[in-house]
Amino acid sequence: MKLLMVGAGLSGAVIGRMLAKAGHTVTVVDTRDHVAGNCHTERDAETGVNLHVYGPHIFHTDDEEVWNYVNDFMTFLPFKNRVKTTSQGQVFSLPINLHTINQYYGKTMRPEEARAFIEQIADRSIEDPQTFEEQALRFVGPDLYEAFFKGYTIKQWGCSPTELPASILKRLPVRFNYDDNYFFHKFQGMPENGYTEMVAKILDHENITVHLNTSFSREQAADFDHVFYSGPLDGYFGYDLGRLGYRTLDFEKFTAEGDYQGTAVMNYGDVDVPYTRITEHKHFSPWESHENTVCYKEFSRACEPEDIPYYPIRMVDEKKMLADYVALAEKTESVTFVGRLGTYRYLDMDVTIREALDTGRAFLEHAAAGTSMPAFVKSPL
Structure with missing residues (x-):
């Protein structure tokens, strides 16, 4: 079949790879000039530090299949988030x-x-x-x-x-021992050369074509047998019922000599400090050595139409609107909504990959049986 992945992040890459390996022809489009979505990493020209451009992404999971999957494309080195x-x-x-x-x-x-x-x-x-x-x-x-x-x-x-x-x-993190590892998961680490190189390798298949700086419109769906859409759920329908609420982040980047704060993440709990935290990116790659350092101050605010949506709010008003959008989506043929934006849920990377693997397998099963693929493999509600 001819398949379209809208978005070159983890969802589109993992689903696309599985279906390309099964012999389908896969086209991937993304409005940005890079793959990997919000987990995009790139080298800072001034310092050489590998930057988490849209904020830090720390990989942690108990899902051994997902851990083995990412390690097939990139060596993950030990990292504990303290x-x-x-x-x-x-x-x-x-x-x-x-x-x-x-x-x-x-x-x-x-x-x-x-x-x-x-x-x-x-x-x-x-x-x-x-x-x-x-x-x-x-x-x-x-x-x-x-x-x-x-x-x-x-x-x-x-x-x-x-x-x-x-x-x-949900579960208030209080420990009555001296363990300061932020996560409980069995597998924790960082990709040796960054997430963008890893996602590029996932997308590197003869049956996959990637088009960056390319927007998607609903009319294009008619050119494909099936679409996997990882953009904003409300955006697919032109925001006809209103906009779902998100928080977005602004970053204030600065450089310094040596080691600025001695740790990757420093939160600021006092309300009179305007930023929520400062992240120091060379500490996310402790196996590397850099004389100078790059830090981001993070500021959270309401997401406006032109902003990058980060955290779905999912308050009472959003949940009602979400239910209406889900009903619209379920009436839409030959489109499956995936990922953080497509299902309006906050997802860690390992969960995103797990759901992408499950979605790819579900599509192959439906294709083999001649049945229709549902709008959601994991319901947003």
């Missing part, structure tokens, strides 16, 4: 762990003592937390909430934590 936060005039480790608790309260508690202490200061009157704030107060109490969650969340989401659902803070 996040620090500057709050109330001190630097602490995140997620909240035994060192954070002892440092904040000036104590020397052992794990069980700390566990009992936190339970004592938590607001146990909140039995069923409904909001982000209630969730935090129930599990860590007012002090740690103010220091590590409140200001950061206001800056990240542009609203009070009392307006956000408790689900955003």
